Amino acid sequence: MAQKTIVILISGSGTNLQAIIDAVKAEQIDASISAVISNRADAKGLERARQQHINAVVIDQNKYQDRVSYDQALISEIDTYKPDLIVLAGFMRILSDEFISHFQHSILNIHPSLLPEFKGLHTHRKALEASKQQHGASVHFVSNELDSGPVVIQAEVPVLATDTEASLAERVLHLEHVIYPMAIAWYIDGRLKLNDNKVLLDNKVLRRPALWKADQLILSEQH
Ligand code: GAR
Numbered sequence: 666m667a668q669k670t671i672v673i674l675i676s677g678s679g680t681n682l683q684a685i686i687d688a689v690k691a692e693q694i695d696a697s698i699s700a701v702i703s704n705r706a707d708a709k710g711l712e713r714a715r716q717q718h719i720n721a722v723v724i725d726q727n728k729y730q731d732r733v734s735y736d737q738a739l740i741s742e743i744d745t746y747k748p749d750l751i752v753l754a755g756f757m758r759i760l761s762d763e764f765i766s767h768f769q770h771s772i773l774n775i776h777p778s779l780l781p782e783f784k785g786l787h788t789h790r791k792a793l794e795a796s797k798q799q800h801g802a803s804v805h806f807v808s809n810e811l812d813s814g815p816v817v818i819q820a821e822v823p824v825l826a827t828d829t830e831a832s833l834a835e836r837v838l839h840l841e842h843v844i845y846p847m848a849i850a851w852y853i854d855g856r857l858k859l860n861d862n863k864v865l866l867d868n869k870v871l872r873r874p875a876l877w878k879a880d881q882l883i884l885s886e887q888h
Contacts, residue, residue, distance in 0.1 A: 668696060669695065669696040669749040669750070669853050670747070670749055671694075671697070671698050671751075671752055671853070672698075672699055672700050672701075672746050672748040672750075673685065673702070673751075673752045673753075673754050674702050674703070674704075674739075674754065675702070675703050675755055676703060676756050676757040677755045677757070679708065679709055679711075679714075679754065680841075681754040681775060682701060682713055682755075683710075683713050685849060686717055686719070688846035693846055693850055694850045695854065696749065696853045700720040700721075700722050701714035701720065701721050702723075702724060702743070704723075704724060704756070705725070710754070710755070722742060724738050732759070733763065736760060736761040736763055739764065740763070740764055748771075749853065750773065751768050751772045752772075753774040754775065760772075762809050765808065770806065770859045772807040773807065773848060774814070775804050775841055775844075776788070776803050776805065776812045777802050778803065778812075779799065779800060779801045779802075779821065780805060780813075782797075784811055784812035784813070789830045789833045789837065793828065793830060797824050798823065798824055799821050800822055800833060801820045802819065803817075804816070804848040806859045806864070815862060816864070817851075817866075817875065818844045818876070818877060819844070819874045820837070821878045822837055822840060851866065871884070872885040
């Protein structure tokens with residue numbers, strides 16, 4: 666069977682992209698990365714892609730008048746690769762309904778909070794302001810609302826009394842690099858699916874997102 670392919674969308678530094686590149690190289694993810702696409706020409710992640718000889722494409726958001734025309738250009742570019750999966754790795758744009766419908770059930774995103782808490786920006790600051798004891802990150806299938814859609818896996822970290830926004834962000838980001846390649850590998854291996862808006866892992870409905878906590882994977886039956 667032909668090898669599966671992934672297209673990764675970024676806007677910034679691309680540390681999640683790097684974790685995914687590393688997981689592909691380590692054969693944890695059995696797929697190739699056809700392209701990395703950025704909405705900004707200055708995204709540092711583009712350089713990470715180029716260093717690995719991965720197609721690095723800029724579709725500059727400043728050159729399009731509205732979301733619909735931008736997303737049409739994005740759809741046309743992605744369609745040339747016919748990817749099995751689209752991975753949003755710090756892609757900081759809201760996607761149109763047209764885009765999401767076009768690639769239905771095959772877009773994953775990572776967001777730095779325990780969804781449904783703290784959608785949008787400044788999630789670490791919001792967790793500190795709300796005096797949360799636990800914070801983390803979520804990998805989810807993308808639906809039409811911002812940072813929404815069925816959650817696949819979450820990583821949880823305790824919030825420490827000494828935490829600043831930066832220290833909390835760093836611990837969460839470190840775990841993003843664990844759970845995102847894991848979820849992508851499940852999808853590529855055909856273990857992870859979205860059916861009727863429910864997440865299936867190994868043909869079983871996940872009643873709750875899988876949980877990565879204290880270096881262990883906990884599935885819904887167990888927590
Ligand atoms: C990550 O923390 C990711 O969860 C977040 O952007 C950062 C990108 O970092 N994504 C969102 O906030 C999406 N709503 P990276 O470029 O180093 O991977």
